[in-house]
Amino acid sequence: MKKWIIVIVVLVLLGMFGCNKYNNMVGKDENVKNKWGAVESQYQRRSDLIPNLVSTVKGAANFEQTTLTQVIEARAKATQVTVNADDLSPEKIQQFQAAQGQLSGALGRLLAVAEAYPDLKANQNFRDLQAQLEGTENRITVARNDFNTAVNSYNSTVRTFPNNIIAGISGFGQKGYFTADKGAENAPKVSF
16 A cells, blocks of 8 residues: 555655646746747737838939839738748748848848948938838847747757657657748948
């Protein structure tokens, strides 16, 4: 009888240990989803902000129409690519990043046009646009970094022993990170 009590106590303790590990993984998984939501929120902010600011600048600016068109088209493409928080695989994140990268490139070209048109640069509306875009890009960077920190914590949890056993049984797989775009290691060249 005493043996059975010991066995039951050990099984209860193991069960509690397993439940604790499982609940920890659920919490980290939800944190990753929350951080992904913040990333999407910042991209949505940029997507919502750009057309309004560009419309304001467009009325006062007389600059290269193709650059503006590229920004608008890149924004439209960027809003079409979405990633479900339950499927944050590296491939899905790369697809999302590629669409957002096109928009970032178009915005970079828009800012470069400002250097070629001093009247545009002096325009208050364009300066406001530049400040808003810079602030938005900074917010996106912070959201991406927070997301990668959450993914790191989550992935470390689901890959360490004995968590990896519980993770495997419960279906907790690794999440993908945001990575730098190809060519990002090269500094952009600015010439006047």
